[in-house]
Amino acid sequence: MEQLKHECGVAMIRLLKPLDYYQNKYGTWMYGLNKLYLMMEKQHNRGQEGSGMACVKLDTLPGNEYMFREKAEGANAITEIFASVHKGFRDFSPAQMDDADFAKRKIPFAGELYMGHLRYSTTGKSGLKYVHPFLRRNNWKAKNLCLCGNFNMTNIDEIFDKITAQGQCPRVFSDSYIMLEWLGHRLDREVERNFVDAQKLGLHGVDITDYIDNNVKLGNVLKTAMPDFDGGYVVCGLTGSGEMFSMRDPWGIRPAFYYRDEEVVAVASERPVLQTTFDLGCGDIKELNPGEAIIVNKNGECRIKRILEQRGDNACSFERIYFSRGSDRDIYKERRKLGEQLMNPILKAVDNDVEHTVFSFIPNTAEVAYYGMLGSFKNYINESKIKAIENLEHTPTHDELVRIMSQYVRSEKVAWKDIKLRTFITEGKSRNDLASHVYDITYEVLRAGVDNLVVIDDSIVRGTTLRESIIKILDRLHPKKIVIVSSSPQIRYPDYYGIDMSRLEEFIAFRACIELLKERGMHSVIDETYRNCRKEIAKPKSEMRCCVKDIYKPFTVDELNAKMVEMLRPAGVATPIELVFQSIEGLHKAIPDHKGDWYFTGDFPTPGGMKLVNQAFINFVENVYQYEQKF
Structure with missing residues (x-):
């Protein structure tokens, strides 16, 4: 048959232990990074126009980068982005590379949260700026948002009108950018809600920031952002404060699978990807239900939360x-x-x-x-x-x-x-x-x-x-x-x-x-x-x-x-x-x-x-x- 340009692929990993745990058990703090690479390669069938990855470090001090991203175009994009990451490791000595504590403080992409994406264009738009993940920056950690997904929205014009009516001015008319801006807007409101609560508790300065980082509820963000979207989607996100989420559309059109144990939480578009990557049986992998989100907070607490009521039973037969x-x-x-x-x-x-x-x-x-x-x-x-x-x-x-x-x-x-x-x-x-x-x-x-x-x-x-x-x-x-x-x-x-x-x-x-x-x-x-x-x-x-x-x-x-x-x-x-x-x-x-x-x-x-x-x-x-x- 004709090659179809179709479903994108997503991959996410949240490490639940400190980096030195993986260094001691698996011989490298790069356990999460290596697993992300494998998950993306095992989903290469889902996207050969471009790939991207992102990483978030937890508990960094001001003046240090805590969100990292690499993107590339073409069928060899996965190889290119990981080669670029490893090229950056050449700046460090073997002793430094084997030191998980040093890596945590100083080495790029040595973090606890990882996101990967494989892209097939469904809009005809091409170029590196359309390759996921997308990143929304802010000096408040909790307001930073990194987004990717397997989605196509049918009513993006309506969402565009809604957010512009509120005063926003998106730079690009595409479902990816508009979703980023809309979710980012709702994340801002959630952060500001926590800011007010922190002030009521009598907190000041850095204590307010810590309160916000520990109390942001992504369920609130998704519940206020997603009801108006019409389409098939699995939307994945990371925040600078260390929250992670993946949400499935309420019609169940696009697929999402997850696995969690005491060491990791992982999400992928296909079940065998998780089975192969983590050496699991079919029964170990769960499918995210329509309208649900898997959310992992900064402290590593994982929960499945219903965001929208299920609106249909329409998992894609194709x-x-x-x-x-x-x-x-x-x-x-x-x-x-x-x-x-x-x-x-x-x-x-x-x-x-x-x-x-x-x-x-x-x-x-x-x-x-x-x-x-x-x-x-x-x-x-x-x-x-x-x-x-x-x-x-x-x-x-x-x-x-x-x-x-x-x-x-x-x-x-x-x-x-x-x-x-x-x-x-x-x-x-x-x-x-x-x-x-x-x-x-x-x-x-x-x-x-x-x-x-x-x-x-x-x-x-x-x-x-x-x-x-x-x-x-x-x-x-x-x-x-x-x-x-x-x-x-x-x-x-x-x-x-x-x-x-x-x-x-x-x-x-x-x-x-x-x-x-x-x-x-x-x-x-x-x-x-x-x-x-x-x-x-x-x-x-x-x-x-x-x-x-x-x-x-x-x-x-x-x-x-x-x-x-x-x-x-x-x-x-x-x-x-x-x-x-x-x-x-x-x-x-x-x-x-x-x-x-x-x-x-x-x-x-x-x-x-x-x-x-x-x-x-x-x-x-x-x-x-x-x-x-x-x-």
């Missing part, structure tokens, strides 16, 4: 299909199940001729679903063998048993991910030619003109890679028929909660639907849907429905599949091609606990998502459809 690492115990089982459930439609596509069919997959995320698909066909063949033997009316001869038992499922690694398209090639024809060579094949693994070829992928989004590369290279084997299987249903709708696919015209399923409407003279469906979308966005968001669903109603899945094949078929390829998609029912059967399926159904979990999908159709009609009709 996390399970594609985004998260397949090494997670449950994700592995779910992806296998997705593949297993496709046996019957595949049998129909190959006319039940398993004997003359070779099964394979598109590297690499579809591999687990492929094992599930293969397993179901192995069971099917075994059942066929049993029935064949049971139906014999005599004791089988050796040759008869050999004939029956020699039936097997033919599987091969047909496609190989070969090279990446170099982005400095910008000229259209050259770029397309290079794109066609992103994949290669294993030659002569099937009988030309005799064998069907079934290949499974995790999803079909835009169809570009299929048209420009995959179908062409599969056709070089000259199969009798090519069956391309998607372990997920047809992707019909955009996403607004963290994935870089926001325009309807990007999706091959949507384009196929529009083409069918035009071919059959059903322009009125497009016009009526457009008018309905205009009416919907004039309503309060909470009353909106997804009008875009209406354009799909005239057609069956098979009709859309046939049109997609027509649109995806490269010039010169005459081999019969068929698409097989997972059903919505099959999706929920395989992944019952992750009900967020708006990509496939149009059932957006938040009012902001519903508004944006209607606006997306308006944008399509006004900017694409009407222009095409003129010419």
